[in-house]
Amino acid sequence: MGRWEPDARDRLVRAALDLFSEQGYENTGVAQIAERAGLTKSTYFRHFRDKREVLFGGQDELLELITEGVAGAPESAGALTAVEAALVAVAVAFTEERRANGPRRLAVIASNDELRERDALKMAGFARAMKDALRQRGVSELDADIAAELGILAFRRGYARWLETGGDFAAVARRALEEVRVAAASLERPHPSN
Amino acid sequence: MGRWEPDARDRLVRAALDLFSEQGYENTGVAQIAERAGLTKSTYFRHFRDKREVLFGGQDELLELITEGVAGAPESAGALTAVEAALVAVAVAFTEERRANGPRRLAVIASNDELRERDALKMAGFARAMKDALRQRGVSELDADIAAELGILAFRRGYARWLETGGDFAAVARRALEEVRVAAASLERPHPSN
DNA sequence: ACGGTTGATGAGACCAAGTCCCATCACTTT
DNA sequence: AAAGTGATGGGACTTGGTCTCATCAACCGT
Numbered sequence: 001m002g003r004w005e006p007d008a009r010d011r012l013v014r015a016a017l018d019l020f021s022e023q024g025y026e027n028t029g030v031a032q033i034a035e036r037a038g039l040t041k042s043t044y045f046r047h048f049r050d051k052r053e054v055l056f057g058g059q060d061e062l063l064e065l066i067t068e069g070v071a072g073a074p075e076s077a078g079a080l081t082a083v084e085a086a087l088v089a090v091a092v093a094f095t096e097e098r099r100a101n102g103p104r105r106l107a108v109i110a111s112n113d114e115l116r117e118r119d120a121l122k123m124a125g126f127a128r129a130m131k132d133a134l135r136q137r138g139v140s141e142l143d144a145d146i147a148a149e150l151g152i153l154a155f156r157r158g159y160a161r162w163l164e165t166g167g168d169f170a171a172v173a174r175r176a177l178e179e180v181r182v183a184a185a186s187l188e189r190p191h192p193s194n
Numbered sequence: 195m196g197r198w199e200p201d202a203r204d205r206l207v208r209a210a211l212d213l214f215s216e217q218g219y220e221n222t223g224v225a226q227i228a229e230r231a232g233l234t235k236s237t238y239f240r241h242f243r244d245k246r247e248v249l250f251g252g253q254d255e256l257l258e259l260i261t262e263g264v265a266g267a268p269e270s271a272g273a274l275t276a277v278e279a280a281l282v283a284v285a286v287a288f289t290e291e292r293r294a295n296g297p298r299r300l301a302v303i304a305s306n307d308e309l310r311e312r313d314a315l316k317m318a319g320f321a322r323a324m325k326d327a328l329r330q331r332g333v334s335e336l337d338a339d340i341a342a343e344l345g346i347l348a349f350r351r352g353y354a355r356w357l358e359t360g361g362d363f364a365a366v367a368r369r370a371l372e373e374v375r376v377a378a379a380s381l382e383r384p385h386p387s388n
Numbered sequence: 389a390c391g392g393t394t395g396a397t398g399a400g401a402c403c404a405a406g407t408c409c410c411a412t413c414a415c416t417t418t
Numbered sequence: 419a420a421a422g423t424g425a426t427g428g429g430a431c432t433t434g435g436t437c438t439c440a441t442c443a444a445c446c447g448t
Contacts, residue, residue: 008396030434040398041435051434080381113315120314121307142377145351149343150378157339183336184344184378187274202425223404234427239406 009047009057011037016054017101020108025115052118055105058093059122063129065090070133079139083151084177086130087158091170094162102163127152154180203241203251205231210248211295214302219309246312249299252287253316257323259284264327273333277345278371280324281352285364288356296357321346348374 015036019028030051034044048054069089073082109115130148135141157180158173165172209230213222224245228238242248263283267276303309324342329335351374352367359366 029432042399043397045435046396049435078381116318117311117315120318121311123318124310124314140377142351142373143381145347146344146374146378146381149347150340150381153339153343157336179336180340181381183334184340184381187272187337187340187344187375187378224406225404235406236428237426240425243406245405 008037008039008043012039012044012047013054013057017104017108020055021104025108025112052115055109055115056118056122059125061093062090063125065093066126066129067133070130071136073137079134079137079143079147080150080177080181082134082137082139083130083147083154084174086133086151087155087173087177088170090155091168091173094159094169096166099163099166102159106163123152123156126155150180150184151177202231202233202237206233206238206241207248207251211298211302214249215298219302219306246309249303249309250312250316253319255287256284257319259287260320260323261327264324265330267331273328273331273337273341274344274371274375276328276331276333277324277341277348278368280327280345281349281367281371282364284349285362285367288363290360293357293360296353300357317346317350320349344374344378345371 012033016028016033019033019036030044031041033054034040037044044054048057066086066089069086070082072089073085077085109119127148130151131144134144134147139147154173154177158169158176161176162169162172206227210222210227213227213230224238225235227248228234231238238248242251260280260283263280264276266283267279271279303313321342324345325338328338328341333341348367348371352363352370355370356363356366
């Protein structure tokens with residue numbers, strides 16, 4: 001495997017995040033990203049299928065971790081417990097470096113509709129992976145849908161808190177899921193007062 | 195308000211859906227859609243902001259209906275009951291004509307990643323509208339998130355069933371939400387056997 | 389050491405989506 | 419009849435994205 005300057009992909013990611021933060025997503029061209037990374041447009045599109053994808057690397061890895069996490073849960077575990085296993089399994093991908101770039105990345109995504117679209121699709125992909133893996137365990141269609149949706153909600157909330165507080169993602173995500181589980185179980189009661 | 199052939203927008207929608215169904219989304223150009231509608235590319239982009247949007251018309255209307263539906267629920271209603279009100283309120287937009295085009299529209303969307311992205315964003319927008327309207331009623335952040343997510347799930351399931359069975363969307367959506375509510379309430383128990 | 393293979397890159401043509409600006413035409417108003 | 423308004427047509431232009439071919443660094447076997 002030949003190589004010149006190593007880590008072309010990482011350089012592209014960093015260049016893109018920098019430029020998006022400095023000038024905004026829409027004012028940054030792919031050619032410009034490639035240039036700052038010491039590469040060309042051609043090479044950029046060899047590493048990422050489009051301009052957005054540079055901000056969403058490593059989703060395939062997460063999909064696999066989710067699937068394996070759900071599948072690897074104890075036989076006797078319920079749907080939400082299997083989802084919990086998925087969140088724990090996914091934690092290995094949430095490194096310190098990822099956390100460092102998290103806030104800037106989130107800010108850029110929030111600033112642009114195309115990027116929010118991509119983000120929504122990624123989340124839907126996670127939910128789909130959870131649902132499919134749950135169905136594989138014999139969970140009903142409806143229960144799988146619900147557990148997956150609640151799992152993604154917990155994932156999002158856990159991720160946000162992890163960016164703030166740091167620490168072990170698994171622990172944070174577990175707590176988030178537990179909160180969601182408790183709240184969901186008492187939801188159908190008419191709410192107290194305010 | 196001058197007009198030549200009326201309903202330019204509708205003609206574009208019909209032309210797009212036809213062409214997408216016949217040739218596939220990626221093999222159809224905006225210019226081609228406009229041509230079949232007896233218009234030009236310029237005019238197309240005056241009616242829709244991009245190639246995808248022609249398949250997602252009327253979302254602003256739904257957002258308003260959702261917000262009003264949640265806000266208009268009785269003071270004493272819980273979060274999920276307010277969500278139910280939103281689903282009922284939204285039903286006025288689900289006409290017979292919409293139902294007729296539904297299956298083809300769904301098939302086209304399912305066939306392409308860009309379109310699934312847009313769809314995911316739209317759904318996220320609905321969830322966001324529900325959540326915000328719930329918070330306006332004093333529902334906690336967590337409860338609002340959960341209720342909105344379950345509401346969207348019921349919406350999707352209700353929509354799918356409505357396309358098959360027809361009838362009043364409100365009734366179908368209500369039943370879907372009730373199923374989701376019951377299943378969610380008994381979810382944390384380890385599942386029975388199968 | 390040498391030539392061939394491999395894999396990543398560069399270069400440039402090309403297409404379609406999307407933006408902009410200005411001219412035009414149908415219809416309305418005064 | 420003249421002026422105004424709103425929707426449309428037309429075409430130049432930018433850029434995201436694809437495709438093909440050439441190039442160059444590293445590796446590999448003899």
